[in-house]
Structure formats: structure tokens, C-alpha cells
Amino acid sequence: MSSDKSVISARNLNLTFETNDGPIHALKDVNLEINQGDFVSFIGPSGCGKTTFLRVMADLEQPTGGSVTVNGVSPEEARRSRAYGYVFQAAGLYPWRTIGGNIRLPLEIMGISKAEQAKRVERVLELVDLEGFERKFPWQLSGGMQQRASIARALSFDADILLMDEPFGALDEIVRDHLNEQLLKLWARTEKTIAFVTHSIPEAVYLSTKIVVMSPRPGRITDVIESPFPKERPLDIRDSAEFLEIAHRVREGLRAGHLDE
Amino acid sequence: MSSDKSVISARNLNLTFETNDGPIHALKDVNLEINQGDFVSFIGPSGCGKTTFLRVMADLEQPTGGSVTVNGVSPEEARRSRAYGYVFQAAGLYPWRTIGGNIRLPLEIMGISKAEQAKRVERVLELVDLEGFERKFPWQLSGGMQQRASIARALSFDADILLMDEPFGALDEIVRDHLNEQLLKLWARTEKTIAFVTHSIPEAVYLSTKIVVMSPRPGRITDVIESPFPKERPLDIRDSAEFLEIAHRVREGLRAGHLDE
Amino acid sequence: MIWAIAAVLIWALGWWVNVRLANGPVSDLPAVKVLIPAIFGLTVVVIWELLVVGFEVNPVILPAPSAIVERLFSEGPRLWADFHQTIIKGAMTGYVIGGLAALGIAVLADRSDFLTRGILPVGSFMAALPIVGIAPIFVKWFGSDWESKAAVVAVMVFFPILVNTVAGLRDTSVMQRDLMRTYGAGYWPTLFKLRLPAAMPFMFNGLKIATTLALIGAIVAEFFGSPTVGMGFRISTSFGQLALDMVWAEIVIAALAGSAFYGLMTLIEKRVTFWHPSQR
Amino acid sequence: MKSVLPVLTVVGTILLFWLVAVVPMNMHLVADQAQRDGLSVTPETPVERQEYSGIGLSLRNLHLVPLTYDFVRPRLPAPQQVAGEMYKTVFEKKITSKRSLVYHGWVTLAPTLLGFFIGTGLGILLAVGIVYSRVMDRSVMPWAIVSQTIPILALAPMVIVVLGSMGIQGLFPKSLIAAYLSFFPVVVGMVKGLRAPDGMQLDLLRTYHASPAQGFWALRLPASVPYLFASLKIGISASLIGTIVAELPTGAKAGFGARMLVGDQYGQPLVSWAALFAAALTAAALVGLFSVVERVTLRRMGMRTA
Amino acid sequence: DGHANSVTLQLQWVTQAQFAGYYVALDKGFYEEEGLDVTVLAGGPDIAPPQVLAGGGADAMLNWMPSALAAREKGLPVVNIAQPFKTSGLMLTCWKDTGITGPQDFKGKTIGVWFFGNEYPFLSWMSQEGISTDGGDDGVTVLKQGFNVDPLLQREADCISTMTYNEYGQVLDAGVNPDELVTFKYEEQGVATLEDGIYVLEDNLKDPVFEDKMVRFVRASMKGWKYAEENAEEAANIVLDNDETGAQTEAAQVRMMGEIAKLTAGSNGALVEADFQRTVDTLLAGGSDPVISKQPEGAWTSVITDKALN
Numbered sequence A, B: 001m002s003s004d005k006s007v008i009s010a011r012n013l014n015l016t017f018e019t020n021d022g023p024i025h026a027l028k029d030v031n032l033e034i035n036q037g038d039f040v041s042f043i044g045p046s047g048c049g050k051t052t053f054l055r056v057m058a059d060l061e062q063p064t065g066g067s068v069t070v071n072g073v074s075p076e077e078a079r080r081s082r083a084y085g086y087v088f089q090a091a092g093l094y095p096w097r098t099i100g101g102n103i104r105l106p107l108e109i110m111g112i113s114k115a116e117q118a119k120r121v122e123r124v125l126e127l128v129d130l131e132g133f134e135r136k137f138p139w140q141l142s143g144g145m146q147q148r149a150s151i152a153r154a155l156s157f158d159a160d161i162l163l164m165d166e167p168f169g170a171l172d173e174i175v176r177d178h179l180n181e182q183l184l185k186l187w188a189r190t191e192k193t194i195a196f197v198t199h200s201i202p203e204a205v206y207l208s209t210k211i212v213v214m215s216p217r218p219g220r221i222t223d224v225i226e227s228p229f230p231k232e233r234p235l236d237i238r239d240s241a242e243f244l245e246i247a248h249r250v251r252e253g254l255r256a257g258h259l260d261e
Numbered sequence C: 001m002i003w004a005i006a007a008v009l010i011w012a013l014g015w016w017v018n019v020r021l022a023n024g025p026v027s028d029l030p031a032v033k034v035l036i037p038a039i040f041g042l043t044v045v046v047i048w049e050l051l052v053v054g055f056e057v058n059p060v061i062l063p064a065p066s067a068i069v070e071r072l073f074s075e076g077p078r079l080w081a082d083f084h085q086t087i088i089k090g091a092m093t094g095y096v097i098g099g100l101a102a103l104g105i106a107v108l109a110d111r112s113d114f115l116t117r118g119i120l121p122v123g124s125f126m127a128a129l130p131i132v133g134i135a136p137i138f139v140k141w142f143g144s145d146w147e148s149k150a151a152v153v154a155v156m157v158f159f160p161i162l163v164n165t166v167a168g169l170r171d172t173s174v175m176q177r178d179l180m181r182t183y184g185a186g187y188w189p190t191l192f193k194l195r196l197p198a199a200m201p202f203m204f205n206g207l208k209i210a211t212t213l214a215l216i217g218a219i220v221a222e223f224f225g226s227p228t229v230g231m232g233f234r235i236s237t238s239f240g241q242l243a244l245d246m247v248w249a250e251i252v253i254a255a256l257a258g259s260a261f262y263g264l265m266t267l268i269e270k271r272v273t274f275w276h277p278s279q280r
Numbered sequence D: 001m002k003s004v005l006p007v008l009t010v011v012g013t014i015l016l017f018w019l020v021a022v023v024p025m026n027m028h029l030v031a032d033q034a035q036r037d038g039l040s041v042t043p044e045t046p047v048e049r050q051e052y053s054g055i056g057l058s059l060r061n062l063h064l065v066p067l068t069y070d071f072v073r074p075r076l077p078a079p080q081q082v083a084g085e086m087y088k089t090v091f092e093k094k095i096t097s098k099r100s101l102v103y104h105g106w107v108t109l110a111p112t113l114l115g116f117f118i119g120t121g122l123g124i125l126l127a128v129g130i131v132y133s134r135v136m137d138r139s140v141m142p143w144a145i146v147s148q149t150i151p152i153l154a155l156a157p158m159v160i161v162v163l164g165s166m167g168i169q170g171l172f173p174k175s176l177i178a179a180y181l182s183f184f185p186v187v188v189g190m191v192k193g194l195r196a197p198d199g200m201q202l203d204l205l206r207t208y209h210a211s212p213a214q215g216f217w218a219l220r221l222p223a224s225v226p227y228l229f230a231s232l233k234i235g236i237s238a239s240l241i242g243t244i245v246a247e248l249p250t251g252a253k254a255g256f257g258a259r260m261l262v263g264d265q266y267g268q269p270l271v272s273w274a275a276l277f278a279a280a281l282t283a284a285a286l287v288g289l290f291s292v293v294e295r296v297t298l299r300r301m302g303m304r305t306a
Numbered sequence E: 001d002g003h004a005n006s007v008t009l010q011l012q013w014v015t016q017a018q019f020a021g022y023y024v025a026l027d028k029g030f031y032e033e034e035g036l037d038v039t040v041l042a043g044g045p046d047i048a049p050p051q052v053l054a055g056g057g058a059d060a061m062l063n064w065m066p067s068a069l070a071a072r073e074k075g076l077p078v079v080n081i082a083q084p085f086k087t088s089g090l091m092l093t094c095w096k097d098t099g100i101t102g103p104q105d106f107k108g109k110t111i112g113v114w115f116f117g118n119e120y121p122f123l124s125w126m127s128q129e130g131i132s133t134d135g136g137d138d139g140v141t142v143l144k145q146g147f148n149v150d151p152l153l154q155r156e157a158d159c160i161s162t163m164t165y166n167e168y169g170q171v172l173d174a175g176v177n178p179d180e181l182v183t184f185k186y187e188e189q190g191v192a193t194l195e196d197g198i199y200v201l202e203d204n205l206k207d208p209v210f211e212d213k214m215v216r217f218v219r220a221s222m223k224g225w226k227y228a229e230e231n232a233e234e235a236a237n238i239v240l241d242n243d244e245t246g247a248q249t250e251a252a253q254v255r256m257m258g259e260i261a262k263l264t265a266g267s268n269g270a271l272v273e274a275d276f277q278r279t280v281d282t283l284l285a286g287g288s289d290p291v292i293s294k295q296p297e298g299a300w301t302s303v304i305t306d307k308a309l310n
């Protein structure tokens, strides 16, 4: 499934936030390897550092100890070379831009030609099933459609790495299932490396090649579960015994994290 | 489980919102009976009218056709006689009141004596496991604790009916499981009638005596599924075949609603 | 007495009509939204006329509305010349200069938290300088013609626009800013593609407050030296000549111009910030 | 506290700019005077000098530069001149003396505070009316905006004469003008604040079948407190400006406004400048006071302030 | 009772030696001797004494006669009951180096003028000289002058209006030598109009109680004036005591008192009909936009001064 080329590698990563109430150890001694083509899910109770970890990879947060490399270089260099696309929990579209304009935003910043912009916008809109909505404004779309547009935005400049922070958190189960399927297809087709934060056990199990279970106070990795499923995964695998077993293992891991408190 | 005394009864309920883009048929020909002691879940894709239906029962929205009765009288009369407690999706605590002050709010408005207020606050705080937090302000509590406080607020004046609109939507799975268990215990103990909106299929199946599946555009009821589980339900029932079967039926109902679009 | 009773009756009538209109089914029609304040204003004017006539108020103290209206028509050319001098030359120039300066400083201040922390308190201190103190100084510095009025206006409108623009430039969510970071976007793209658009709703708040300040500033500054034309010149001179109908005619023009200016900014705001929830 | 250094930096920059500006701003007057005192000046006649800008003239007469900082009747006084005048009139005079700026500060402050209370009171009442009555909202709000487009200095003398004819003199007429300027920000802010509660917070009270009065005290009023403070801070400085404006048509007897006017009239720019700065400092102090009260109140109410 | 003995006087400018007579009468107890309780209201920019009178805020006001006559025509019947100022102190002060030597040189120049009802003498004068006030090479450009002499000092204006007793002194205080200046006294140009007179509302005079009150008021005021003329320094200090702004200086007020004394010197308080007529004639000659359109009737009365001065 995944090649052995390491794309992201964290070694003894530590991150402490200094707050008025004292320091918060958001990440403690985190070690992780993500290989090219991996689909890695991060799951864990609120506050266990999932977002923080993703933000460190994206150079949106500075670790206070240890090191991360992305494509062999520092996160900052990776960010400057536009190595990844980031999808936030909320769609975060700019309300003063149309859907097309939002998707074009990174392309404009990266100085891509108008003609090429138009081509790319069309392609990614198709990819996320939003043909014909290019000229609509964000508020004219439902939450699910906005979220798809934000994924399209992250895809538009074709980075090899996708960092997704609970992208489907606000959606209902059916829409979520649908987007999960689509995301898997995209991943299978493009061979991107994906780091994906979620709260949902079935989602994590269904999507990933690797499930990273985390636990809070201090934020750390408590378990890393490899998934045996092939790249093509129909939705029904969720009713399989194998699936339920992995889900059970994840749930146990989560519960253990909660009991620690 | 539930007696046969009808508590809420909707007949041919219709509700159309007039908007700038034309009318929106939020509820169409909705018929439903809820009996004393029922725990009814409403599930359905976004925009199918779950919230609207709950708001009609609470007299926060006026139907444009058909009728509802609550405890045999109109929703307005029911509201005036403070027949129900309403829990909103977000906790919606008043930030300038302590947790105790927030719970006391309905009691003050209903003119209940200070001594009695104190007694009730203490009791409901215990009920939702928040002893000792009476003097904290909302922002000093985590999201889950705030949500419990808002449930306590709805319980404080001991209405027979509880209307809950996605009360656990914003919480993580583990906290949610915990609150689900607590809610079931409370329901079993107090014999209240509960109408409960959710997006989560497992949650709906786990909690309810009756699952109402809805579908959008126009908002309508597509299926009503009776659950066979007893009032006492350990969390493990979720791994039972019966549970999975009902969940499957709900999922199919939901998917059908989505395909309509 | 009869006049007072008539006044009370007319007040009651106007109020009753407005209550019907505001609470009736037509209350959201655009025409009715204009009609209600118009009826309110008309009621006040009619009562004013009644009381002035009824109690024989000396016109050197309070002229009747009818006399003011007559002036508005008979002194058209002069009122126009005054309007041109004070509003077009003085207020508008000052408004544009003050607005651009505020925008420039706001963008500058926004580059660093340090500058913002320094500029805002100092700016609010300057906003507290009373106009009657700065107007004579500016007349001294920039001469009696419209330039000094523009300078007074620029100073008066500067602060509200500055504060609102600074607040607006900061009104981006962490996520919106992080998004730009993930694109490796530098300062200028972030400014033009994120901060400035996000600042627009706030900026218009400031621009709207500044409209009324601009008019008042230009008019009042003329009290401290001016050529022999201008609304402030006319108001103070006519007042000295006890031609209060003329004073009020200028006040009416000022109010009309101010409301129109305010309305214009509201209209532009609607166009520019169409995307903001408050405009939808 | 974190702001001290930035403020000092900005103030320092402004002072520097001011110090530099003093030279060209005063050079023409200084050159005229220097010529009378027998110093050499180029060009030699005032009429010729009019052809030069202040900077041009300064460059040509560098030896006169020091004189611009110590000119008795400057166009732009040097900062140390203003500071000196303020020091003299604030600290070196008994505060009961009419030559003391503290005395004049109080003369201005008293009507300011009274006017502020009247304006705030009216503003809050009006805001409540606007929020609770559609008719008020629709008919009064547009006129409240119009009221702010009326030049107050034109209205002030008439108000004062009308009040005078009713035998009302002294503090109150000034307070009324102050109130006129301060009520508007309060109305705007309070309308916003009273309407701040969202649909859910309002619906919650509806489910309790709360009366409008209960809704006001339990929800709308507390929710509006942050907005109220924002308005009060604008309102108090508007009120101060109102009083100063009103000091001209009430017979410029005493107070900051009178000092500004009389200083200007009798060729004593320092008197005017000192009064001007004192007025702005007073406003800043009042606003600062409200900021402190705001912080304490909001903390007591459990609302965090940024 | 209060009504019979209380008088409120509205001045037309801020407290200064221009009004020394009244402050002296107040401080020296001359009003008290007449059984009067007098309140002196300072004026200032933005205060129109006739309006205050009309509003009932004062019983008597000081005013320049052109302004008062204009108010009469506006329908406010004010009447001059006494004229303590015999001579006009108004003049134009110009830079000599502008080349101005006579009124005809004003053409093409910029001149600062006080408005607020005080522009009439200037407009009449220019009209008599046949000089337009609308600018251009053949007319004068008129500036509405603020309350200071800066337009002259900064050479924004070639000439400004000054009073002999105040603004002219300020120009000198600013370091200017008299020989750098040319002055044109209205008095010397034959266009002098009567300045500070005491005016009341016509209707009030019909009330004998009021009339009696005014008789005593004028008598005491004139006593004050004559005392001030003779004791200039003391009078100036009395003015200073009454100045609540605390911004006036002794030197300026002493000098002002000296100049004022020259203007009041020729008057015992009674209006001289010839002076009145000269004022009216000057104003009537006001050209296209005359201040007054016809010979005013009943604009002054000698009744009060006749009784006051026996």
C-alpha cells in the first residue's frame, strides 16, 4: 500500500504551551514515521494534541523539543515550497470570494497563470462534485458543499501531502460516508500521503492504513494500529468482523486514555 | 416501556418558511404520536426539519397548517404552563452567571423561593455530576461540562417533557458515550418523556424507544422504527446483532432520503 | 391653549398612524420604511409651526418652519455657493485626505503589534482634542479658505476610521491567517487578499461615523475665520444679524447633506460588503 | 502596562516631528522680529520673504533657528513651551485660583459629568424604547442620525438663549449641549448591546415563559454591558467636547473652552495650547477611568476581557 | 422687590476694559447705592446680545448702533437709552509695505473684517468709496476675521479690523513697530458709527417701574465710567478681578483702559442726535445691500438720560 519512502518523520517531539494557568504539555515525546502513500488517521479525546501535531507538521506551531522533517526538510521549508495542502475543521472559505475565487486563491498566490488557474479550478471542482457552483458564494452552499470546496482548494495546487484536521466533523453521517468514499478514491488515484484527524472511530478505521491513537495530559501516542484493508474499500467492509475488531481495539485504546485522567 | 397516554401528537403538520429565495417547506404532512415515557429520537440529514419540528412542539415556531397538541393542549398553553424543558445544541449558558446562577435562572423566572432554588440546584448538579462547580463561570468548564450544566438547567424545574436538540453534537465520542449512559439512567429514573434530535445513528439506536427518520425538501417523516431494547441498556448492547440491524435499517432510511434529492 | 391642544392632537395622530404602519403587514416595504420617519418628522415640523405661531414666538429666537422653507427657496444660489465652499471643497477634501491617511497608518500599525499599541492610545488622545481648540490653530496654519477646513475635517475623521480599520485588519480568524501561511503567502498577498477585504465591514463603520463629523468639522471651523462664503460663515453671520431663518435654512442643508452622505456610504457599504452576514 | 514602551515610542516620534516643525512654522514671524531687532535676515524685506516657504526661509537663515524655539507669540509653540505653561498653570498655582488649569478643569468637568449622566440616561432610555418598540425603532432612529449632522455650535447659542429666557443659567445649559453630543453613541451602542443576545438565548427565555421585563433584566441588560462601556467611553469624551463648545456661547467666562478662546483673542497661544492639551488629557483620564471600571465590572460578571 | 431693582446687563464681548464702567460701578457699589442688584453677563463669539434681550435673558444690552438698528429692522424693537461711547474706536490696520496710503489703494487687497453684525460700518464705507467687496482687481477680498490678529501678522491679510483699544495694541505687542503700519480710523474717514450703547426693549420702557430702574442703572453706570476714566489703573484691576478666565494681563488691560477713556471722554451718557444721524446716514448710504432701508423712528430716547442726569 505504502512505499517505504518516509515523508514525515517526528522524533521525540515535544511541545509545551505557556499559559496563564501554567504550562500545557500538548505533545510529549512523540515519535512517528509516515511513509509515502500512507493514509494516517489521528484519533483521541479532545485536547490530546491531534491538531497541535498536525499544525507542527504544517509549520503553524513550533515544537519546543525534538524534531520533525517533512520530505526530508524542516516543516518551514516544506511550507515555503508548498509541499502540502491543509484542510481545516471548518471550511473557512473567504466569504467575499466565490467558490471559484476561493479555489483560485492559492493559485494566485503561487503566481500561476490565469489560463492554468481556470483549468485547475474546473478539474478540482469536478473532483469534489461541485461542477456548476464556481460562481456561487460560500453562504449560498450547504455546509457539506462548503467543506468539499475547501478540500478542492487544498487539492488545487496538487501538493503531495494532504493534512486534514477533522474535515468532516460538522457533517451528517450520510454525507460523511459519501465524502469518505470520495476521499479514498482520490487517495487511491493520486497516491498522495494523507494525515487525517478525526473523532469518529468508524471513520478512522474505514479510511486509514495506519491509525494513531493519542491520549491527553500530556498529549502522546498510546497506540499505532496498522490496518490490513486494501486500497479499494467498499462501505460494506464496515460490517465485517475484521473491521469491528479493529474498531474495538481503537475504542479500548481511547477509553484507556480517558481513564488516565 | 412507554404508557399509552399520548403526550405529543402532531396531525398533518405543515410549516413553510417564506424566504427571499421563495418558500421553504420545512415540514410537510407530519404525523406523530409520542406517548408518556417515550424516548423518541429524530434523525435525518441536515435541513430535514428536525429542529423545526422540535421548535414547533416548544411553541418557538408556528405551524402553517395542521395541529400539534402537547399534554392535550396547544404548544402555547404548554409553554405557558412550563410543561417542558428545552436543551439547545450549544450549551448557551449566560456567561455572566455562574453555573449555579444559570441553573437558577428558570427558577427565578418562575418565582420559586430562594430556599427551594438552592435545593433544586444542588439536586440537578448532582444528577449531572457537577457537584462543586456551582460557583464556576461557564468558561471555566469544558464543553462537555457546559453541556451537562445546560441539561441540569432544563431539568431544574422538573418538567415532564424534555426536548433536546442535538445536545451532544459538539462532544467527542467518549464523553458522548458517558453522557448517553447518564441520560438513559435519568430517563429510567424519572419517567420523563424525551424528544431527542441527533445526527448519530448509534446514538439514536442506543437511546431510543422510537426512532423517527426524516428526509428533507420537503421535510417529512420517512420511517418510524420501534426499538425493542429494555430501559436499562449497558453500552455493550451496541455490539449486539439486534443493534446493528436496527442501525442498518436507520441507515437505509437515511440513505433513501438522501437519494431523493 | 388651543394651539397646544392642537399640537398634542397632531402628535397623537402622527404617532397613531406610525404605530399602525410599523406594526402592520406593510411595515417591511421600503416605501414604508421611509414613510414612517417622514411622518414623524412632519409631525414635529407641524407642531413646531403651530407652537411658534400660537405662542407668537419671536422669530429672532425661533423662526417658523414656513419661514425657513421660504428662505430655502429664495436664497437658493447663495445656499448652493455656501454648500459648494464648505461641503464640496472643505468637508470632502478633508474626508478623503483623513480617510487615506487613516488607512495608511492603519496598515502601517497593523504590521506590528508594537506600533498598534503605540498608535491607538495616542490616536485616541488626539481624537479628544476639542474642535473649538484646533480650528483656530488650523485657520492660523492653513489660512482662512477651505484648506484649513479640510485640515480640521481630516483630523476629525482620522481617528474613527483608523480605529475601525485597525480593528478590521485584525478581524481575521486564526484559521484564515493560517490558511495563508500554508500557502507560503507573504505580507502583501495576505494584506490584499485577506486583511483588507476582511476589514471592509469595520472600515465602513468608521467611514459612516466620519461622515457626520466631516460636515460638522467643516462648518464649525468656519466660525474661526473664513472667506465671505460658506455654511459656517453664513450661520455665524446670519446669527449675528438675527436672520435666524437663514441660520436654520443652512442647518437644514447641513442635515440633508449629512444624511445623504451617510446614506451614500451605507449604499456603498452594501455593495462592497455584500458578503457580510449583516448585509445578507 | 505592555503598552508603555510603544506609546512612548510613538509619542517620541511625534515630539521629534513637532520639534522639527517648529522651525519652519515660526520662521517667518521670527525673521520679521529679528529684522526689527537689527539682526541680518535674507531676504531683507517681509514682502520678499513671503515668496519663500517656511523651510526655504529657514535654510537661508540658519542662525535664526534657535530663536524659533523661544518665540513669545509662536504659530506653533515648541513642546517645552507648552509643557512649561502647563506646569506653571497646573502645579504652580493654587487650585482655587482662576489662573490655575485645575480650577478651569473643574469648571469644565462639572457640566461634563452632569451632561454625561443626562445623555447616558436619555440614550439608554431611547435605546430601550427602540429595542422594544417597532414604531420607535422605525421613526426615531433615522432622526437620531440626522440630529448628529446638525452643527452643534450653530445650535448652542439658541439653546442657551431659550434656556436663559426660562431663567435657566449656569451649569445646566452647558450640560444640555454635552448631553446632546453624548447621547448618540450611547443609543447606538446600547441598541446594539440590547440586541446582542442571539436567537437561542432569547428562545430559552421563551421556553420559560419569561415576561418582557424578566427578559430585560435577566438577559438583554447583562448582555449589553460590554457595549455600554464601549459607548460610555466615546460618550464621555463627546460630552467633554460638548461642554467646551458650549463655553463659547455661554459667555466665555471660565473653563478650558474660555481659556482657549481668550488665549487666542489676546495673542497668548500658550494659554490656548495648554488648555487644549489639558482638555485632551482630561478626556484621556476619564476614558481610562471607565476602562478600569469596565475591567472590574466585567470580571465581576464573570465575562472575560481580552 | 427683585423685579423693581434687579438688572441684568448683557455685554457684547468677553470681560475686558471695554466694559470697565460697569464693572467699576459694580465693584465700587455705585449700583448698590442706587438700590440696584446688577448682574453683568459676559459676551463672546456666538452671543448675539439682541437675541439674549429678545429671549428675556437680559434687561439691557450693549451693542454697536448698526447692529442694533439692523435688529430693529428685523422686527426686534430695541431702543438706545444711553450712549457712553462718544467716539468710535474702530479702524483698519494695514502693513505699510503693501503700499496702501488711502482707501482707493484697498483695491486688489485682502482685508479682514469682523462679521456677526459688526460688518455694517465697513460695508457702508466701501460702498461710499465705490469699492466692491467681492474680490478681484477692482475690489477688496474680504476675510471673515477670527478673534485674533494673526491674519495680519502672518500676512494672510493686508489689512485687518482693529479696535484702538485692543487689537491694535496686540499687533504692537507682537513686536511690530507703529511705523510699519498704516491705520485708518473710521472716525477720521467720516464713516464712524456709534459704538457701545445701552439698549433695552421698547415695550419694557412703557413700564414705569422698569423705566425707573433704567434711570438708576444709567446714572450709576455713568458714574462708573467717569470713575474709570479718572482711575484707569484701578479700573483695569477691577476688570481683571472680574475676569474669570484668569488669562488677561494687567498690562494689556491698563493700556486698554487708557484708550477706552479717550472714547468715553466726550460723553456724559446722553446720545447726541447729530451722532445718531451721522450713523444713520452712513448706514443708509450702504449701496446695493443697505443695512437699513429707511430712517429709523424711535430707535433712541433721551427720557432715561434726561432723568438720570437731571
Ligand SMILES: Nc1ncnc2c1ncn2[C@@H]1O[C@H](COP(=O)(O)OP(=O)(O)OP(=O)(O)O)[C@@H](O)[C@H]1O
Pocket (backbone or CB within 6 Å): A017, A018, A019, A024, A025, A026, A044, A045, A046, A047, A048, A049, A050, A051, A052, A053, A219
Ligand atoms: N495556542 C494555544 N495556547 C495554549 N494552549 C493551547 C493552544 N493550542 C492548544 N492548546 C492546548 O493544547 C492541548 C492540545 O490541543 P489540540 O488542539 O491539539 O487538541 P486536539 O486533540 O486537536 O483536541 P480537539 O479534538 O478538541 O480538537 C489542549 O489542552 C489545548 O488546550
Ligand SMILES: Nc1ncnc2c1ncn2[C@@H]1O[C@H](COP(=O)(O)OP(=O)(O)OP(=O)(O)O)[C@@H](O)[C@H]1O
Pocket (backbone or CB within 6 Å): B017, B018, B019, B024, B025, B026, B044, B045, B046, B047, B048, B049, B050, B051, B052, B053, B219
Ligand atoms: N427561520 C427560518 N427561515 C427560513 N428558513 C428556515 C428557518 N429555519 C429553518 N429554515 C429552513 O428550514 C429547513 C429545515 O431546517 P431545520 O433547522 O429544521 O433542519 P434540521 O433538520 O434541524 O437541520 P440540521 O441537522 O442542520 O440542524 C432548512 O431548509 C432551513 O434552511
Ligand SMILES: Cc1ncc(C[n+]2csc(CCO)c2C)c(N)n1
Pocket (backbone or CB within 6 Å): E012, E013, E044, E045, E046, E047, E114, E115, E116, E118, E163, E166, E167
Ligand atoms: C462674534 C463677534 N465678532 C466680532 C465682534 C465685534 N466686536 C465688538 S467689541 C469687540 C472686542 C474688541 O476687542 C469685538 C471683537 C463681536 N462682538 N462678536
Ligand SMILES: [Mg+2]
Pocket (backbone or CB within 6 Å): A050, A051, A052
Ligand atoms: Mg483539534
Ligand SMILES: [Mg+2]
Pocket (backbone or CB within 6 Å): B050, B051, B052
Ligand atoms: Mg437542527
